[in-house]
Amino acid sequence: MNADALHAEVVGKYSEFINPYLARLMNFAGFGVEVQAEGCVMRDHEGREFLDFLGGYGVFSLGHRHPRVVAAVKDQLDRMPLSGKTFFGKNQADLAEKLAEITPEGLQFTFFSNSGAEAVEAALKFAKGATGRAKIVSTLGGYHGKTLGALAATGREKYRKKFEPLMPGVEFVKFGDVEAACAAIDESTACFIVETLQGEGGINLPPVGYLQSVRARCSEVRALLIADEVQTGLGRTGRMFGCDHEGVSPDILTMAKALGGGVMPIGATTFTKEVCNAIYSENPLMHTSTFGGNPLATAAGLATIAVIEEEGLVEQSRVKGERLMAGLREIGKRHDLIAEVRGQGLMIGVEFSMDEVGELVIGQMVKRGLVAAYTLNNPRVIRMEPALIVSDAQIDQALEIVDAAVGETAELLAQFA
Ligand SMILES: *Cc1c(COP(=O)(O)O)cnc(C)c1O
Secondary structure, X not given: OOHHHXXXXXXXXXXXXXXXXXXXXXXXXXXXXXXXEEEOEEEEOOOOEEEEOOHHHHOOOOOEOXXXXXXXXXXXXXXXXXXXXXXXXXXXHHHHHHHHHHOOOOOOEEEEEOXXXXXXXXXXXXXXXXXXXXXXXXXXXXXXXXXXXXXXXXXXXXXXXXXXXXXXXXXXXXXXXXXXXXXXXXXXXXEEEXXXXXXXXXXXXXXXOHHHHHHHHHHHXXXXXXXXXXXXOOOOOOOOOHHHHHOOOOOEEEEOHHHHOOOOOOEEEEEOHHHHHHHHOOOOOXXXXXXOOOHHHHHHHHHHHHHHHXXXXXXXXXXXXXXXXXXXXXXXXXXXXXXXXXXXOOEEEEEEOOXXXXXXXXXXXXXXXXXXXXXXXXXXXXXXXXXXXXXXXXXXXXXXXXXXXXXXXXXHHHHHO
């Protein structure tokens, strides 16, 4: 089948059988059909290559198809892909032990699931069950997923409105505002759920000391602190976890995106002994998932953490992030369209001075072979989350493309001004 026919067929089926509105949106943006990927490079149906600087919103921290993760999953596939659930599973045991080792102090037990939203659902449910309280404090602009519970704690009305009433008892405070958070977190609060760096909200960094202050307030009133590290976890921000920047130990920590090494979907909710006792002591099956912790996904998780440790990817994230951010700031000096460049490690946002510009710049970048995306909750910001294995040459190539894409967008806008 020729490339155009393949594209037409796939877009047609999206329109007819998946979501016609999404099909139109993606087609309008000029996206092709993804057929193959390796490392930091994706290939479409025409054989065109793209530098992947979106990295699946943090999924591809090891790049696409990291050979060690692929090998671990293939090996597991040949022996036992899914478990019968009644026997013990070694991969799951090993991965839970490893997570207890690399997560902040006190986080000892892990519940495995299949996605970020599921990891958040477990976290919220555990916090309510462990405290016997119903109030949940979350942040404006925060993103925790789109299932009903996670959505109730997601700080963007646009996504919640149509489905209300959602889970009651959720109160939102401004992200990064210590006073507002401490005032809202009280003796009736089950938990404060927060990203250590808001991803979908627009790559927003809290002020230094924020996590420590909310930790202290939670402890004072015996509310639980949930760090949603679904996106920031496992090296993305230049530390193993976002919490590590401030030496903070939450009561519950969620992760997902990068944990499957870009090969398998997996979610994990890691929690303290106190939470474990409160939830499971009376009933060991109080919260379960059929596919959670399956042999394939946990094999991928184990291989992923081994690669992160052995290849020094946490340090790479910091070093490469500095190079990319410095380059973007240089470009920002040349273009008024760029208002700010900010981030941590390889989780970087470029904020434009006007609302609709992000979309235009992304179109120009895709045309030149670079993929990034705007953030769900803040269309002024485009985000870059390349693989932690990205090379200096790839960073420099991406910077050239960004420079040209912003330049051409500025010219286009000048024509219509
Ligand atoms: C992506 C994300 C989620 C939701 O994960 P899904 O796998 O899409 O359900 C939750 N929290 C944060 C911080 C995320 O970035």
